[in-house]
Amino acid sequence: TQLLEQSPQFLSIQEGENLTVYCNSSSVFSSLQWYRQEPGEGPVLLVTVVTGGEVKKLKRLTFQFGDARKDSSLHITAAQPGDTGLYLCAGAATGGATNKLIFGTGTLLAVQP
């Protein structure tokens, strides 16, 4: 069974601080996705990384896929209250045609003004 562990589980920071969220597994994934979820809503896709070592930037968010495609990180620069939410990583299982996603347990981020 493929598992994804996220750390930290909870993070409360002040506006303007930087932070990094980690997503780790002992399994290899064909791709890794990051989602953000707000209360009462479904997760919303932020980014997909597919190549080992890949780095993608989305404004103040930087996503990295590990060289071995087993781990990923999300770095937020100068966090803002609007960044508050539950961040989920999800790995696409290798092989097969269904592209089932395995989700991490999430990191709950609170950015205080």
Place this chain on the structure above:
Amino acid sequence: DAGITQSPRHKVTETGTPVTLRCHQTENHRYMYWYRQDPGHGLRLIHYSYGVKDTDKGEVSDGYSVSRSKTEDFLLTLESATSSQTSVYFCAIRRGDGYTFGSGTRLTVV
């Protein structure tokens, strides 16, 4: 905006009763998924579909069944609801590299 809707948004039901949740998409995507989200467990796959009448089990399929008689609709049925099935249920469609989720159904079994 994403072309995927779930109904109902909230439901309270009694133990032992059957319950059906509906997921409707307007964009003709082939793959559809049902997940449940519980504290400490994240999102776990219940069942998924890769076409009309083509479905398969996920990691937590016991107590659930699904049907897909039309491309646009994917139904999740709890044949006899139990308290352990109290959860938030999300439907998703696969679009390109990622998934688009519905807004969820909060189900409480009392």
